[in-house]
Amino acid sequence: MAAERKTSKTRNVLLWVAQVILALTFIWAGSMKIFAPEKLPFPWVKDNPGLALITGFVDLLGGIGIVLPALLRIQPRLTVYSAYGIIALMIAASIFHISRGEAGDIGFNIFTVALGVLVVWGRK
DSSP states (O other): OHHHHHHHHHHHHHHHHHHHHHHHHHHHHHHHHHHOGGGOOOHHHHHOHHHHHHHHHHHHHHHHHTTHHHHHTSSTHHHHHHHHHHHHHHHHHHHHHHHTTOGGGOHHHHHHHHHHHHHHHHHO
């Protein structure tokens, strides 16, 4: 019984760490894409300002949705839906980068997908 509680607590802490990393990353990225896209070093942002703005809002929603419902314990299943959204967004971003010949830049996207999958698995 004590080992089970310890595993559950460790799992919960690990999930919160993953959620906070995702939240901080997506809130920062969304804010930058919306309010200061010229400061971002990514060429696609300058090539596609409309896409940067749209993905900025999606990033903000994902960053907020990955922590707020679970933190407030109001509709916590929305955290899982947000994780699914982050996974879908990062898969789309990977495809976008590959289509632009930037396949070497998708390591972060893969890492983010892994964190999203961890949150889905742990919070489901």
